[in-house]
Amino acid sequence: MSFMAPMLRLYNTLSGAKEAFAPIDPAQVRMYACGPTVYDAAHIGNARPIIVFDLLFRLLRHLYGPAHVTYARNVTDVDDKINARAAERGISIRELTDGTLAQFHRDIRDLGVLGPEDVNDPGAPPRFIEPRATDHIAEMRTMIDALVAGGHAYVAEGHVLFDVPAMPEYGRLSKRPLDEMEAGARVEVAPYKRSPLDFVLWKPSKPGEPSWPSPAGIAEPGRPGWHIECSAMSAKHLGKTFDIHAGGIDLIFPHHENEVAQSRCCFGTPVMANVWLHNGFLQVEGEKMSKSLGNFITIRDVLNDWPGEVVRLTMLKTHYRQPIDWTLRGLEESSRVLDRWYNAAGDEPAAETAPGTVVEALCDDLNTPAAINALHALTDDGSTLRAGANLFGLLARTRSAREQDQVAASGVDVPAVEALIAERKAARAAKDWAASDRARDALAAMGVSVKDNKDGTSTWTVAG
Numbered sequence: 001m002s003f004m005a006p007m008l009r010l011y012n013t014l015s016g017a018k019e020a021f022a023p024i025d026p027a028q029v030r031m032y033a034c035g036p037t038v039y040d041a042a043h044i045g046n047a048r049p050i051i052v053f054d055l056l057f058r059l060l061r062h063l064y065g066p067a068h069v070t071y072a073r074n075v076t077d078v079d080d081k082i083n084a085r086a087a088e089r090g091i092s093i094r095e096l097t098d099g100t101l102a103q104f105h106r107d108i109r110d111l112g113v114l115g116p117e118d119v120n121d122p123g124a125p126p127r128f129i130e131p132r133a134t135d136h137i138a139e140m141r142t143m144i145d146a147l148v149a150g151g152h153a154y155v156a157e158g159h160v161l162f163d164v165p166a167m168p169e170y171g172r173l174s175k176r177p178l179d180e181m182e183a184g185a186r187v188e189v190a191p192y193k194r195s196p197l198d199f200v201l202w203k204p205s206k207p208g209e210p211s212w213p214s215p216a217g218i219a220e221p222g223r224p225g226w227h228i229e230c231s232a233m234s235a236k237h238l239g240k241t242f243d244i245h246a247g248g249i250d251l252i253f254p255h256h257e258n259e260v261a262q263s264r265c266c267f268g269t270p271v272m273a274n275v276w277l278h279n280g281f282l283q284v285e286g287e288k289m290s291k292s293l294g295n296f297i298t299i300r301d302v303l304n305d306w307p308g309e310v311v312r313l314t315m316l317k318t319h320y321r322q323p324i325d326w327t328l329r330g331l332e333e334s335s336r337v338l339d340r341w342y343n344a345a346g347d348e349p350a351a352e353t354a355p356g357t358v359v360e361a362l363c364d365d366l367n368t369p370a371a372i373n374a375l376h377a378l379t380d381d382g383s384t385l386r387a388g389a390n391l392f393g394l395l396a397r398t399r400s401a402r403e404q405d406q407v408a409a410s411g412v413d414v415p416a417v418e419a420l421i422a423e424r425k426a427a428r429a430a431k432d433w434a435a436s437d438r439a440r441d442a443l444a445a446m447g448v449s450v451k452d453n454k455d456g457t458s459t460w461t462v463a464g
């Protein structure tokens, strides 16, 4: 473990400034990220927080040591969209969420995202936790009871509502003063709310929806509101106050603001998490991604056309707080960069220590564009380049292994390729240029390009 590592600085939404990161307990750094709602295949925008905060997890493990970082990324498996989708498909909610979650795991594994199987050691406490909302209903109920008992929430018509005006610091994270929010609140408000700003902690389940015994003495069964799950799961797995809480920029309000309100009022703490990180949004070819515009792309759609590493590098080329414009050109460019890096790294193993230039750039609020420039500067030192790229979750394979994977993925008929190469060689030896060109064209048609080496041998690769 190296406490002498370069200082990590992170832009904190809570303070509105870039700050030196000082963990509560350097022997156990704790981070939480809001994960997917598993009702449908994840889209490429959803991949952004997953990849960005995976990089942060890798960096923290590098700085503090793998045994000293705990990452919880939840799964939201209770939600209106889930209920609607399960009903539509005539399957149970659990069947829908299990299937969608399994697909999500396959998607992000191909993006080089670390999971429990990569970091958890059976003999030690887990370092990667993926809590599911439906496994934490009892913890949510306990929190809701405490909020009601403490005068922070009230029961009305089978609902439990958080009493927003009773929390003077509500709005601190999203920088929305309470009085302004009150003035701007919508006119049409559920009649059981004391203030239009109050939000749901618990609500009655409609017929056919999943339900659990209710808190706060409510006789009818019900289900949790959206925000309480993250307060309950983060407290259970990371503690009442922890270091880093992350998610997409759209989650600042209301989701994260409400998480803060619930956790702080329940536990009487001054903060929920010390540092709040938010990634910018992704748009596609200059437009907001939406089903109606026909530019809605799932992670799997992209992975069908591009290797996961290309997708990952494309995501990390833009600084995480900036918006990303997801383009074909960007993917093509990343593909060329990876070809260059793989050629430079060859089959050399990674150097033992990651290059300081790359680590320093990442320590500056995950400055991935600068870190990528630092990697470009290492192309004459393959093993250091590989060590730096590994920290990014890239260049996990040797060049030879990658080439084999490319051949396998392309489905080319290897004996046919070798036969054509031999034919071309014989034609060249006989100075039969027409026959040599025919063999080359046939290879090109299979997506194979041949390179003639100085020593008279030739090597071949497939595109992609």
Ligand code: AMP
Pocket (backbone or CB within 6 Å): 034, 035, 036, 037, 044, 045, 046, 047, 048, 049, 247, 248, 249, 250, 251, 279, 280, 281, 282, 283, 289
């Ligand atoms: P959702 O499934 O909508 O709850 O989103 C899961 C995560 O993906 C959240 O952290 C969102 O902020 C994030 N997210 C959703 N859409 C985008 C997008 N277009 N660009 C970047 N992040 C997104």
Ligand code: ZN
Pocket (backbone or CB within 6 Å): 033, 034, 035, 230, 255, 259
């Ligand atoms: Zn959350």
